[in-house]
Amino acid sequence: MKPTTLQVELGDRGYPIHIGAGLLTQSALYAPHLTGRIALVTNDVVAPLYADRLLASLGPAGSDAIRVILPDGEARKDWSSLERIYAALLAESADRKTVVIALGGGVVGDVAGFAAATYQRGIACIQVPTTLLAQVDSSVGGKTAINHPLGKNMIGAFHQPRVVIADTATLATLPPREFAAGLAEVAKHGAIRDLEFLAWIEANVAALVARDPVALEHAIRRSCEIKAAIVAQDERETGVRALLNFGHTFGHAIESALGHGTWLHGEAVAAGMVLAARLSARIGRIAEADVQRLEHLLAALGLPVKAPAITPERWMEFMGRDKKNQGGRITFVLLDALGRASVVRDAPDSALREVLAAA
Amino acid sequence: MKPTTLQVELGDRGYPIHIGAGLLTQSALYAPHLTGRIALVTNDVVAPLYADRLLASLGPAGSDAIRVILPDGEARKDWSSLERIYAALLAESADRKTVVIALGGGVVGDVAGFAAATYQRGIACIQVPTTLLAQVDSSVGGKTAINHPLGKNMIGAFHQPRVVIADTATLATLPPREFAAGLAEVAKHGAIRDLEFLAWIEANVAALVARDPVALEHAIRRSCEIKAAIVAQDERETGVRALLNFGHTFGHAIESALGHGTWLHGEAVAAGMVLAARLSARIGRIAEADVQRLEHLLAALGLPVKAPAITPERWMEFMGRDKKNQGGRITFVLLDALGRASVVRDAPDSALREVLAAA
Numbered sequence: 264m265k266p267t268t269l270q271v272e273l274g275d276r277g278y279p280i281h282i283g284a285g286l287l288t289q290s291a292l293y294a295p296h297l298t299g300r301i302a303l304v305t306n307d308v309v310a311p312l313y314a315d316r317l318l319a320s321l322g323p324a325g326s327d328a329i330r331v332i333l334p335d336g337e338a339r340k341d342w343s344s345l346e347r348i349y350a351a352l353l354a355e356s357a358d359r360k361t362v363v364i365a366l367g368g369g370v371v372g373d374v375a376g377f378a379a380a381t382y383q384r385g386i387a388c389i390q391v392p393t394t395l396l397a398q399v400d401s402s403v404g405g406k407t408a409i410n411h412p413l414g415k416n417m418i419g420a421f422h423q424p425r426v427v428i429a430d431t432a433t434l435a436t437l438p439p440r441e442f443a444a445g446l447a448e449v450a451k452h453g454a455i456r457d458l459e460f461l462a463w464i465e466a467n468v469a470a471l472v473a474r475d476p477v478a479l480e481h482a483i484r485r486s487c488e489i490k491a492a493i494v495a496q497d498e499r500e501t502g503v504r505a506l507l508n509f510g511h512t513f514g515h516a517i518e519s520a521l522g523h524g525t526w527l528h529g530e531a532v533a534a535g536m537v538l539a540a541r542l543s544a545r546i547g548r549i550a551e552a553d554v555q556r557l558e559h560l561l562a563a564l565g566l567p568v569k570a571p572a573i574t575p576e577r578w579m580e581f582m583g584r585d586k587k588n589q590g591g592r593i594t595f596v597l598l599d600a601l602g603r604a605s606v607v608r609d610a611p612d613s614a615l616r617e618v619l620a621a622a
Numbered sequence: 623m624k625p626t627t628l629q630v631e632l633g634d635r636g637y638p639i640h641i642g643a644g645l646l647t648q649s650a651l652y653a654p655h656l657t658g659r660i661a662l663v664t665n666d667v668v669a670p671l672y673a674d675r676l677l678a679s680l681g682p683a684g685s686d687a688i689r690v691i692l693p694d695g696e697a698r699k700d701w702s703s704l705e706r707i708y709a710a711l712l713a714e715s716a717d718r719k720t721v722v723i724a725l726g727g728g729v730v731g732d733v734a735g736f737a738a739a740t741y742q743r744g745i746a747c748i749q750v751p752t753t754l755l756a757q758v759d760s761s762v763g764g765k766t767a768i769n770h771p772l773g774k775n776m777i778g779a780f781h782q783p784r785v786v787i788a789d790t791a792t793l794a795t796l797p798p799r800e801f802a803a804g805l806a807e808v809a810k811h812g813a814i815r816d817l818e819f820l821a822w823i824e825a826n827v828a829a830l831v832a833r834d835p836v837a838l839e840h841a842i843r844r845s846c847e848i849k850a851a852i853v854a855q856d857e858r859e860t861g862v863r864a865l866l867n868f869g870h871t872f873g874h875a876i877e878s879a880l881g882h883g884t885w886l887h888g889e890a891v892a893a894g895m896v897l898a899a900r901l902s903a904r905i906g907r908i909a910e911a912d913v914q915r916l917e918h919l920l921a922a923l924g925l926p927v928k929a930p931a932i933t934p935e936r937w938m939e940f941m942g943r944d945k946k947n948q949g950g951r952i953t954f955v956l957l958d959a960l961g962r963a964s965v966v967r968d969a970p971d972s973a974l975r976e977v978l979a980a981a
Contacts, residue, residue: 299948299949342701342705346701349770349776349777350770350772353770353772353773353776353943354772356942356943356947356950358945358947358948358949359945359948360948360949380779381740381777381778381779382776382777383776383778383945384765384767384778384779384780384858384859384945385779385780385858406743408743411708411709411712413709413712413713414712417708417712417741417742418708418740418741419740419742419743420739420740420743420744420779421743421744499743499744500743583715584712584715586717586718586742586743587718588715588717589658589717589718589719590658590717590719591715
């Protein structure tokens with residue numbers, strides 16, 4: 264099957280995104296980017312499913328690959344995983360021509376991407392996302408990071424991959440929670456940028472939840488198109504790229520307050536989008552009916568729409584450390600309408616506290 | 623006293639280097655670059671000498687600064703120091719507008735610079751080098767890194783500072799070993815790029831060793847000019863910038879084999895330059911007299927010219943992990959003449975082994 268190919272337009276840092284079933288083992292997609300030895304970074308859940316097949320398809324370069332298998336989960340998106348990658352690369356005398364292949368979900372992509380960004384001050388990386396969340400969001404755009412106990416994604420780098428290879432067949436084996444978590448970011452792309460796409464998601468909830476291949480491929484392609492266009496405009500998030508953080512100010516606080524990995528990222532973002540929508544309505548930017556429409560869609564996609572119990576002090580503590588903040592003010596991404604969002608730095612504290620108190 | 627100012631020509635990443643006595647407290651040099659709160663990163667030797675004076679000169683922004691004081695020494699150029707900076711920044715909710723001021727020698731500059739490169743995916747950094755080595759070399763060019771037990775500077779990023787402020791008055795208090803270590807990099811700039819400068823150093827050994835201010839300022843300025851020109855040509859070391867690594871292939875191996883911090887970086891580079899010169903002579907690129915001339919100069923500057931006892935296997939192990947290597951071949955920077963160097967990937971193993979055996 265011929266893949267769909269999009270291009271992230273970033274000049275000499277631009278790259279293709281290939282989307283389709285069975286791409287994992289299409290060696291022709293990797294070949295142009297293999298400038299040196301391969302270092303495959305994956306986790307202990309993904310490795311038994313796909314690591315051998317991927318490397319076997321790459322011939323001698325595959326059998327000669329360095330393999331790094333990390334423990335699964337957001338809780339290990341930290342220095343210990345990074346150090347494991349560095350140690351393996353150094354033990355094998357990996358040089359600057361080495362190419363990291365990040366095979367897995369958002370955690371693997373972020374950690375392996377950050378290792379590639381910093382090993383010997385930067386080596387190449389190929390993203391092979393195997394979760395819906397990674398295929399529609401985290402593998403595209405070059406954001407890499409690890410978590411810090413005091414905040415999500417606080418340590419990281421912008422490091423664009425050489426290519427993204429999204430094999431939609433890998434989604435068939437995803438656990439339901441992981442799958443739903445990815446749909447949260449799909450809905451986010453509609454909510455901030457494309458009302459028509461949001462309506463399409465609403466009309467196709469059943470097909471999406473049933474993992475219908477045609478519906479899924481459309482959802483992934485449209486998400487990647489939206490994200491690629493935003494990244495091309497604002498690679499390092501000095502402006503419009505911040506809109507992709509809709510739901511993330513609240514969401515990151517949920518993840519940090521509960522301990523990274525307790526809620527999945529996409530779950531926290533779903534509950535966070537509902538809170539951000541409520542805050543938008545509370546200060547008169549959108550109607551209450553818009554909030555309900557978004558909340559209804561997220562619930563139908565199998566996502567939590569009610570935040571966990573967190574004291575107002577803890578909310579403020581974690582949101583006070585969000586990367587978008589400036590000069591001590593919490594920065595929010597709020598909706599101007601369904602399909603349109605803005606960065607808001609002057610949301611009144613009283614409105615925020617009311618939204619949190621009712622959460 | 624009016625500072626000498628050079629410019630590193632890197633387009634929108636370009637920046638000035640100010641050199642002169644008393645610059646540490648000239649607030650006008652900092653002001654254009656203070657876009658947010660200050661985070662001063664220094665070490666426990668430098669802090670009592672200069673931290674209060676520097677911050678006092680910056681007024682309210684100075685008294686409001688976050689302070690991070692690292693333990694002194696190359697042995698702590700590691701994750702633990704980096705983590706200390708991250709934790710302090712997060713505890714104070716430092717945002718993306720925060721400006722790191724790196725006050726100290728090469729270790730502080732490299733660690734603080736790497737923290738700035740990776741905190742929230744990158745914040746601004748001002749380099750205020752207080753050692754000769756940092757003023758003539760490490761504060762300029764944007765290389766940041768920490769060491770790994772398996773290799774020197776193996777984890778890092780390219781992250782250009784916003785300005786370099788080199789106060790030559792701080793050199794008066796440097797311990798003699800530290801001071802001599804800086805002269806090694808001064809001599810290196812002559813050896814690879816400027817025979818006239820090398821001859822000037824030879825003619826001014828006594829003045830330099832006596833820390834004569836006029837001689838020192840010339841040595842610093844000429845070193846920065848040479849380095850800035852090379853960096854402007856090749857920011858990310860895909861070509862000519864590798865020449866600045868003359869002596870470093872052997873030198874890094876010395877540092878790693880003995881444990882980071884046992885020999886100072888400049889000391890290891892001095893002994894490393896002698897070995898690189900011997901290898902150059904051994905394969906007929908320069909004359910034996912050139913080797914002796916360089917060796918004589920380095921000894922006169924108070925530097926070690928004989929490498930410590932390391933077995934050939936250990937030499938090969940550490941040099942085998944050098945960042946310049948490709949495809950399993952050790953890459954050397956060798957002299958074509960005094961004042962001219964080249965990257966050499968095909969030095970015969972036999973010649974290398976003879977040089978090491980005689981070391």
